[in-house]
Amino acid sequence: MRFRSLESRIVTLFLVLLIVVQLVGLLVIQRGIDSNARTSIASELVNGSKVFARLMDQNAQNLRNGARLLSRDAGFLAAIGNTDPDDRATIESALANHGRRIKASMTMLVSPERKVVASTSDAQAAGLEHMVMSMLEKAEQADGANGIAIVERLPYQIVVVPVKAPLTIGFVVMTFPLDERLARDMQETTSLQTLLLTRDSKGNWLPVASSLAPSAVGSIMAQLQGMGRLPSDAFDVDITSDKLSVRMTPIGEDDGQVAVVMLGRSINEATAEYARLERWLLGLTAAGIVVCVVASVLTAKRIAQPLRQLADTAKKLEQGDYKVNIESSRADEIGELAHAFGSMRDGIAKREQEVRRLAYWDPLTNLPNRAQFLLLLNDAIADARKRAGSAYVLMMDLDRFKHVNDVMGHSFGDALLKQVAGRLLQKLANRRHPAQVARLGGDEFAVLLPGSDLDQAVVVASEILQALESPLSLDEQMVDIGAGIGIAGFPDHGMDGEELLSKSEVAMYAAKQRNEGAVVYEDAIDKGSQQSLSLLTELRQAVENNEFRLFVQPKVTLATGRVVGVEALVRWQHPVRGNVFPDQFIPFAEQTGFIRVLTHWVLERSAELCHALAQRGIHLKVSVNLSTRDLLDQELPFKFGEIFMRHHVSPGAFCLEITESAIMDDPVRAQQTLERLHGMGCDLSIDDFGTGYSSLAYLKRLPVDELKIDKSFVLNMANDVGDAKIVRSTIDLGHNMGLRVVAEGIESEAAWHILAEMGCDQGQGYFMSRPMPADQLASWVETWRAPALAE
Structure with a gap:
């Protein structure tokens, strides 16, 4: 059973849960046992202290009774009353005999004058004399007194009884040693270990009597050394193979010495029954674990085995x-x-x-799609490679299909694609070599010609174009549709399917641009495409690296020769190619949308120039060209407003030039943008007027201030009567609509005078100035002189 398997996890979970529960239970039980045992032992020790006190009282009472018997003995009384020395021997004999009967260690007689008359032990009598004398008064008043005395660090129980006849004629004193007998009696009575101790005034402990073994007593004494005050509660002491819970009770004090009884209870004995219960619990836990392991393994197998089979099934499904x-x-x-x-x-x-x-199949036409076609193409290439043959691909894109979709709707377009697919299949069905038609996406189709050479591929492409020349009939609508076809083949143009598809696509777009029907792939076509791909990256880097330069061409009033404005132009100073002309990158920028970045850059630099000229007292209107992409940007007025505010220039200082074709791509959105720009104060100009296909109906609704006549009409105006008529008519049209008219392409003084006679308002061209760097404009304006004024 693997450790990370489900079975092992189930078994581990069961075991962990069981062990945790059992451990928690054992811990709780053990703590309960310890608590109960401690409580029971503490109660036993307290009761033992009371029993010991009662035992001491009983001993004292026995001594007092024995002393009273002696004090009432007639012979003893008579002997005390005589002062004969022989009677003193009688007294001492009586004291010794009576003391032996009650097991007293010492018996003595004290006179009413507080002097020792006789004793059975002079040494003890001398040691006890001080304490005995302090007890005489109490004994006389209470008919007896008892206490604890310590002689030579050994404790004794003392009893003092007055001898009366009827007046007090003396005192009988008896002592009882606290020894092993007392400790054993206490142990037999209470089952508590008993240890009698004394402590001198210096804090040194001395064991007197004990029910414990000598080794245990020695261990306890070692742990008591250094103890200051007697603890009021029970505490633990370690002995040879056990631990005692003990309680120390003082039983007497004599001249700075203390007699103490230590009662102890074995913790092991107190918890013996509980320990047997714990062993039973541990046995039950072990048995439970074994049963749990068996049950959990069986349960885990019942659960995991079907799941393992399902996992194997899932792997087979995966395969x-x-x-x-x-x-x-x-x-x-x-x-x-x-x-x-x-x-x-x-x-x-x-x-x-x-x-x-x-x-792998197109759901609309039921033809192979691009993925399936690529597989078929790679198979055909592999077969051609084995036979040292060739295979060709035709990629076709329909003409005007987007227009059909926009006008007739997508359902009509789908039906049209089905008919085109059917016509292609019909055309290629009777070929001697099999051909495979596929729809790659949108209105793009491809034809695979395995085993064909270039001449055969060109013939097939021509046949397809002829087949598509016949109008398609659909829903009582006749649709003329054409196509552009790109041709590429193995091994001439590529060695794998992806490469052939890519190159046939390049050739197809070249065919559509050239309007040639079918084009065979050439390296020159692809180089142009690769240059286009890298051009966008270079344009972005040009903005980041500040490679663009702002150029301007002055605009002059033809009647007076005064400079009234400039047209802003952009030039590209490429670090490798040098100067790149605008017609090499502006059309591409318009196609890719990068023209918006260029427009923003030109307007930013133009605003800087306008502000700098105004500071020098030169106030000119700057013309900036807008493209179709710019006009479709509804945020353009807001962006221009930010630039004007940032450079502190007025919108009235700018004229925005728009071509007719830019307006006609989306007249509604273009008009909305132009109206907002005109509302800000910017002048608007129609650039290259006369070259587009716009309607005057749109033109009259636009907020335009200026018309610019395209230079193609101005350049040959002096020699071409037709161009002159077009220019005159345009000038009249502009004036009739209240517009300012500007002529481009003035390259001679004669053209200047002709345009002035026709009433043209302004002009620009090489005759006045070629485009110049923006930083040279101020000095040019200061030195400019119009030809008419120079005469």
Whole structure:
């Protein structure tokens, strides 16, 4: 069973849960046992202290009774009353005999004058004399007194009884040693270990009597050394193989020495029954773990084995084997999962079949799509490579299909594509060599010609173009449709399918641009395409690296010769190619949308120039060209306004030039943008007027201030009567519409005078000045003199 498998995880989970629960239970039980044991031991020790005190009282009472018997003995009383020395021996004998009967360690007689008359032990009598004398008064008043005395660090229980006849004629004193007998009696009575101790005034402890073994006593004494005050609560001490919970109780004090009894209870003995319970619990836990392991393994196998089978089934499904058998006889959730797997297998098989069809076949025309065509093409190339033959691809794009979609709708366009596909299949069906037609997407089709050479491919392309020349009839509508075809083949133009498709596409776009019908791929075509791909990157870098330069061409009033404005132009100073002419990058910028960036750059630099000229007292109107892309940008007025505010120039200082074709691409949006720009204060000019196809109906609705006559009419105006008429008519048209008229392309003084006579307002051209760097404009304006004024 692998560790990371589901079985191992289920078994591990069961075991961990069981062990955790058992450990928590054992911990709680153990703490409960310890708490209960401690409480029970503490109670036993407290009760033991009371029992010991009672035992001491009983001993004291026994001593007092024995002393009273002696004090009432007639012979003893008579002996005390005589002062004969022989009677003193009688007294000492009586004291010794009576003391032996009650097991007193010392017996003595004290006179009423507080002097020792006789004793059985002079040494003890001397040691006890001080304490005995302090007890006489109390004994006389209470008919007896008892206490604890410590002689030579050994504790004794003392009893003092007065001898009366009837007046007090003396005191009988008896001592009882606190020794091993007392400790054993206490241990037998309470089952508590008993240790009698004394401590001198310096804090040194001395064991007196004990029910413990000597080694245990020595261990306890070592732990008591250094103890200051006696602890009021129970505490633990370690002995040889056990631990005692002990309680120390003082039983007497004599001249700075203290007698103490230590009662102890073995913790092991107190918890012995609980320990047996713990062992039972541990045994039950071990048995439970074994049972849990067996049960969890069986359960895990019952759960994991079907899942493992389903996982193997899933791997086979992943490999595409949809015929694998799935057991689903169980009625539980596993059976439901197996049944769901079976349903999923059937659903995946159906969807994969559909996905495969959609992935490799066009659903509209039922022709192979680009992916399937690429597979067929690579197979044809592999076959041609083996035979040292060739294979060709024709890529075709329909003409005016977008217009058909826009006018007739997409449903009509789809039906048209179906008819084109049918016509291609019909045309290629009777060929001796098989041909495969495919729809690559949109209105693009491709034809694979395996085993064909270039001449045969050109013939097939010509036949396809002829077939498409016949109008298509659809929904009672006759549609004329043409196509541009690109031709590329193996091994002349490429060595794999992707390369051939790419190069045939390049040739197809060349065919559409040249309007030549069919074009065979050439390296020259592709170089132009590669240059176009890199041109956009170079344009972006040109803006970042400040490679563009602002040039201007002055605009002069023809009647007076006064400079009234300039047209802003852009030049590209390429670090490798040198000067790049505008017609080499402006059309591409318009196609890709980069023209918006250029327009923004030109207006930014023009605003800087306008502000700089105004500071020198030169006020000119700057003309900036707008493209179709610019006019479709609804945010253009807002962007221009930001530039005007940033450079502190008035919108009235600018004239925005728009071509007729730019307006006609989207007249509605163009008019909205132009109206907003005109509302800001900018003049608007129609550039290259007369070369487009615009309607005057649109022109009259636009907020235009100026017309610019294209230079193609001005250049030959002096020699071409037709051009002169067009120019005059344009000037009259502009004036009739209240517009300012500007002529481009003035390259001679004669053209100047002719335009002035015709009433043209302004002009620009090489005769006045070629485009110059913007920083040279101010000095040119200061030195400019019109020819008429010079005369």
